[in-house]
Amino acid sequence: MPRVLFCLGMMVTAVCSAHPFLGAELSVVMLLWARVYGKVPVGKYLRMFRLPLGFLALSGLVLLWEYSSVGEGILSFSFGSGYLSMTRETVLRTILVTFRALGAVSALFALGMTTPVTELTGVLKRLHCPDLICSLMYLMYRYIFLMYQVHGNMKQAAEGRMGYMDYRTSLRTTAGIYGNLLAYSYRQAGANFDAMESRCFDGSVRFLSGKYRKDWRKTVIPVILVLLEIGICICWRSWPAV
Amino acid sequence: MDEILRLKDLSFRYEEEKEWALKEVSLSISSGEKIAVLGNNGAGKSTFFRCCNGILRPKEGSLYLKGEKISWKKKEILNLRQSVGLIFQEADHQLIAGTVAEEVSFGPMNLKLSEQEVRNRVEKALAAMELLKYQEKAPHELSGGEKKRVSIADILAMEPELMLLDEPASSLDPVNQSLLEENLEKLHQKGIALVVATHDVDFAWRWAKRILIFHQGRLVADGRGEEIFADEALIEKSGLKKPLLYEVGKIYGISPLPKTLKELLPDGEGISSGSAEILPAPSDGR
Numbered sequence: 001m002p003r004v005l006f007c008l009g010m011m012v013t014a015v016c017s018a019h020p021f022l023g024a025e026l027s028v029v030m031l032l033w034a035r036v037y038g039k040v041p042v043g044k045y046l047r048m049f050r051l052p053l054g055f056l057a058l059s060g061l062v063l064l065w066e067y068s069s070v071g072e073g074i075l076s077f078s079f080g081s082g083y084l085s086m087t088r089e090t091v092l093r094t095i096l097v098t099f100r101a102l103g104a105v106s107a108l109f110a111l112g113m114t115t116p117v118t119e120l121t122g123v124l125k126r127l128h129c130p131d132l133i134c135s136l137m138y139l140m141y142r143y144i145f146l147m148y149q150v151h152g153n154m155k156q157a158a159e160g161r162m163g164y165m166d167y168r169t170s171l172r173t174t175a176g177i178y179g180n181l182l183a184y185s186y187r188q189a190g191a192n193f194d195a196m197e198s199r200c201f202d203g204s205v206r207f208l209s210g211k212y213r214k215d216w217r218k219t220v221i222p223v224i225l226v227l228l229e230i231g232i233c234i235c236w237r238s239w240p241a242v
Numbered sequence: 243m244d245e246i247l248r249l250k251d252l253s254f255r256y257e258e259e260k261e262w263a264l265k266e267v268s269l270s271i272s273s274g275e276k277i278a279v280l281g282n283n284g285a286g287k288s289t290f291f292r293c294c295n296g297i298l299r300p301k302e303g304s305l306y307l308k309g310e311k312i313s314w315k316k317k318e319i320l321n322l323r324q325s326v327g328l329i330f331q332e333a334d335h336q337l338i339a340g341t342v343a344e345e346v347s348f349g350p351m352n353l354k355l356s357e358q359e360v361r362n363r364v365e366k367a368l369a370a371m372e373l374l375k376y377q378e379k380a381p382h383e384l385s386g387g388e389k390k391r392v393s394i395a396d397i398l399a400m401e402p403e404l405m406l407l408d409e410p411a412s413s414l415d416p417v418n419q420s421l422l423e424e425n426l427e428k429l430h431q432k433g434i435a436l437v438v439a440t441h442d443v444d445f446a447w448r449w450a451k452r453i454l455i456f457h458q459g460r461l462v463a464d465g466r467g468e469e470i471f472a473d474e475a476l477i478e479k480s481g482l483k484k485p486l487l488y489e490v491g492k493i494y495g496i497s498p499l500p501k502t503l504k505e506l507l508p509d510g511e512g513i514s515s516g517s518a519e520i521l522p523a524p525s526d527g528r
Binding site: 116117118139142145146149188191192194195196197198199200201202205206207208 | 292295296297320323324327328330332335336338339340341343344345347348349350351352353357360361364382396397400
């Protein structure tokens with residue numbers, strides 16, 4: 001629970017920040033936190049963080065432009081009956097929003113990387129989230145990895161049989177793999193459900209949660225970090241023209 | 243021996259299938275029994291197991307748990323599933339949790355036991371299958387043999403009286419097959435009745451006190467290994483082979499027929515170029 005509250009606190013701080021520095025600083029803090037407390041290797045963390053980072057960059061590119069009837073600002077070009085313009089305001093806005101999002105995504109990402117999904121669903125259950133939603137969330141999470149593994153095996157098998165030798169063959173192979181993956185997931189889901197039923201499954205996925213040693217550092221340090229971030233948030237309030 | 247499960251004229255047919263997957267099966271299983279189930283692919287072994295565990299509801303016939311007829315009320319089904327544990331052929335079908343300890347706790351948690359009781363059962367089951375050092379590992383990262391042990395611990399933690407193992411040795415290497423046999427012996431020592439589906443006639447001959455043979459959904463034989471393998475017509479009809487040690491014993495006229503190499507070579511000399519000398523001359527003149 002403290003870990004979840006800490007990450008949520010950091011996320012809220014990032015969203016409320018008025019200066020891009022806070023988002024950038026927060027993403028570094030969360031990386032260090034995941035390394036020290038979650039024992040997540042930095043390389044692995046950064047590798048997996050490339051995906052949300054790519055998404056943020058893409059969103060930033062879109063935010064840079066605004067549509068108006070008059071061409072103005074740093075850069076503009078005609079588009080349809082108006083102009084797409086990049087102005088000083090849109091650049092500053094993009095920087096702030098992107099860094100806010102970076103901080104918030106880092107907080108969620110660190111939570112995901114350091115917390116077992118059973119602990120997350122356990123917290124959701126304690127917060128009175130319906131059983132059905134928690135169970136579905138858990139099963140979907142597990143299936144993503146299972147499907148990913150099966151997809152990898154199928155792809156390797158296809159590669160071994162020249163399944164990607166040219167564009168046309170690649171398309172046919174990809175279509176075949178996804179078709180088979182659908183059939184496989186359907187069969188696998190049925191088999192898993194039978195196995196769960198045979199162990200008295202009643203519609204709610206429950207596991208014994210881990211035994212955690214009470215460690216004051218794991219409560220006190222997150223509280224200090226959140227307070228520190230709130231302090232930085234208050235100090236760095238001004239950002240030009242926004 | 244106390245009766246645990248009894249099937250009376252039990253039949254099952256899958257939806258939209260014309261053929262019966264299981265037809266008029268009647269038998270009784272008692273505590274402490276070691277039973278091997280033989281039969282070619284599609285003979286009905288897996289369907290038989292699923293009916294015994296209550297995943298499939300028979301279309302005809304009755305099922306009795308410790309003398310009480312199952313009327314398929316929710317409480318009775320849960321009671322049946324707790325008493326009769328089923329270990330699936332593919333361990334991956336059974337493994338759903340993020341860590342081994344969580345995985346083993348799934349069944350006991352469903353039985354709504356206290357947290358302390360669940361913790362005790364999980365620890366006992368992990369210790370029995372020598373999995374304590376893997377308890378924080380993800381089940382999907384384990385080897386085939388370890389996964390199989392986890393799937394057995396899954397059921398063991400529910401403290402069943404009867405365990406059904408659907409082809410547990412398939413996809414295991416020889417070392418893990420031996421380990422599996424040791425674990426089966428441990429479960430037998432705990433007093434759990436074991437029913438194992440297999441294609442390995444040598445294992446069935448060596449391990450089981452009783453053998454069931456399924457053919458086209460019917461239970462065509464139920465008896466001791468000596469009776470089953472003596473029936474040439476039955477063996478041919480069911481697409482089976484005779485166990486190697488059974489054949490050696492028959493050729494050399496050894497009585498009782500050896501079930502292990504140790505019984506064949508009682509002095510423990512092992513197989514060497516001189517071993518043939520201690521065997522009697524073949525009884526059929528060969």
